[in-house]
Amino acid sequence: MRKGPVIAIHNRVVCLASRPSGRLVPDHFAIVDAEVPPLAPGEVLIRNTWLSIDPSIRLRLSAATPSGYLPPLTPGDPLVGLALGTVVESQSPGFAAGELVSHMFGYRDYAVVADGGETLGGAGSLTKIDPGEFAPQWYLGPLGSAGLTAYVGLFEILELKPNDVLWVSAAAGAVGSIAVQLAILRGNTVVASAGSPEKVDYLRNVLGVSHAIDYRAGDLKTQLAEAVPNGIDAYFDNVGGDHLGAALDHLRPGGRVAMCGAVSTYDTDSPEPGPPNLFQITAKYLQLRGFRAGSYDHLYADMRSEVGTHLADGAMTYEESIYSGLEQAPSALVGMLNGRNTGKTLCRLD
Ligand SMILES: NC(=O)c1ccc[n+]([C@@H]2O[C@H](COP(=O)([O-])OP(=O)(O)OC[C@H]3O[C@@H](n4cnc5c(N)ncnc54)[C@H](OP(=O)(O)O)[C@@H]3O)[C@@H](O)[C@H]2O)c1
Structure with missing residues (x-):
């Protein structure tokens, strides 16, 4: 049986408002109020804190995507993308309230995610993150x-x-x-x-x-x-x-x-x-x-060992281009596609 969230939640989602023909502009998107559905067994409610802004979502805004790639979105569809957030409520034995997780349902304030559910070509499975000595959002960037x-x-x-x-x-x-x-x-x-x-x-x-x-x-x-x-x-x-x-x-x-x-x-x-x-x-x-x-997520440990060591000892540096608030997510995407970023483009929600 599905269980409702303990508190009433105001959720917003970035949706594709109209299909771009030519270059993307923020007006191709709309921020829409959305319900948080009750949790089914195996599902987790997450408050997103960091959204990863990635160029490849642009491919899915066209009427057709390259064969073998993820399918196109349709106007009205919510955008998806890698994100980091905090578990608010869990109906999965693998996750508990308060834990930091990464997943694929970015571009929204709150996400309901199934443990072991859909991923972005393997990149966005629901995963617990222990940031250790590093800033959590680095797990969308150099350590992600x-x-x-x-x-x-x-x-x-x-x-x-x-x-x-x-x-x-x-x-x-x-x-x-x-x-x-x-x-x-x-x-x-x-x-x-x-x-x-x-x-x-x-x-x-x-x-x-x-x-x-x-x-x-x-x-x-x-x-x-x-x-x-x-x-x-x-x-x-x-x-x-x-x-x-x-x-x-x-x-x-x-x-x-x-x-x-x-x-x-x-x-x-x-x-x-x-x-x-x-x-x-x-x-x-x-x-x-x-x-x-x-397809190579088995190499996360090796990568984090090498990159993490270099970041910790100062041999490696990392820039972030940070936008604040969900309403800035479309501008972040457009800005990044136009080269107005250095390093990782992120949208911060908390
Ligand atoms: N294969 C995979 O698994 C995988 C995973 C993640 C990303 N990617 C790909 O990796 C690439 C970089 O992704 P990212 O997330 O790191 O993005 P990013 O490099 O942080 O941002 C995109 C950059 O593309 C450059 N750009 C845009 N239009 C261009 C053009 N016409 N000619 C030359 N440069 C242009 C811009 O920089 P300038 O100011 O220098 O133009 C912009 O900053 C993308 O192609 C992305 O799809 C692949």
């Missing part, structure tokens, strides 16, 4: 999905070797900034690209990369060739499109690409066709491998 994505991309997909010259794109963002630092700490030469002089300054002077590129400041291929004239061995692709094309031209024979994301193609109805130089893959026997970090 962003950290795992960087770790998997570098070490499982690219199988980064000590002397590899690596290029990381969207390098001042959540995943990119961790990937850059992990590779530098392992002794690799890193080229990092981002979209403003301020971000280039951050890459050079805060993250410590030797070669930083502002892709908006000039021709990307030329800048890459000037930065590392002898080419690159590995490319961590967060951007796709013209960045992937530049990498194919500039990879050495036998080079590898981790296809992490293609953010340059998300915020449009009609992405540019793929790079025209795909034959470089054959000519230089390159390896391009896609991955989704949610």
Whole structure:
């Protein structure tokens, strides 16, 4: 039998109001009052405290998503995304009131989540978090999905070797900034690209990369060739499109690409066709491998050990772009897709 919450709760949810055609704006969303349903056995009521704002939700706002990816949302549907919150009430033996948990029902004040229920491609199962010495929201960033994505991309997909010259794109963002630092700490030469002089300054002077590129400041291929004239061995692709094309031209024979994301193609109805130089893959026997970090959650412990050690001893740093209040979540998403973030984009609800 379902049991009602002990107190009356005012809940709000960010819904898709209308489907974007072209670039996303905050008006494509509406904040809607929503009921908190009574809990069924196995369910947990959570008050969300931190929302992870991730680019890939943009793909689900279009009428069709890439085959094999999560299905599109329909106008009126609530958004979903990784979140952190506190258990208010539990009908699951695995969770108790007061515990900190992560789950996939972000973009709302309160969430009812089934223990062992639906996840975002494996990334958003209901999980207890013990933050230890770290800020809890870091479990959405460097110690959460962003950290795992960087770790998997570098070490499982690219199988980064000590002397590899690596290029990381969207390098001042959540995943990119961790990937850059992990590779530098392992002794690799890193080229990092981002979209403003301020971000280039951050890459050079805060993250410590030797070669930083502002892709908006000039021709990307030329800048890459000037930065590392002898080419690159590995490319961590967060951007796709013209960045992937530049990498194919500039990879050495036998080079590898981790296809992490293609953010340059998300915020449009009609992405540019793929790079025209795909034959470089054959000519230089390159390896391009896609991955989704949610399939590698068994590596959380290894990643947290390595990243956590670096964060604790100060060898690694991490930026956050924080918006306050649920009503700011649409602006946070739009701002991040337009590059107005450094590090992890979060929306704080408490
Ligand atoms: N495979 C997985 O499991 C997985 C998991 C998480 C994330 N991802 C992917 O990883 C990538 C980074 O995600 P994130 O969460 O760390 O986001 P993020 O890098 O913190 O934010 C997105 C960044 O994309 C850049 N960008 C936007 N439009 C661009 C364009 N046209 N060309 C070049 N850069 C552009 C912007 O930076 P600039 O100012 O530099 O333009 C913006 O800051 C995304 O592609 C995402 O989908 C994949």
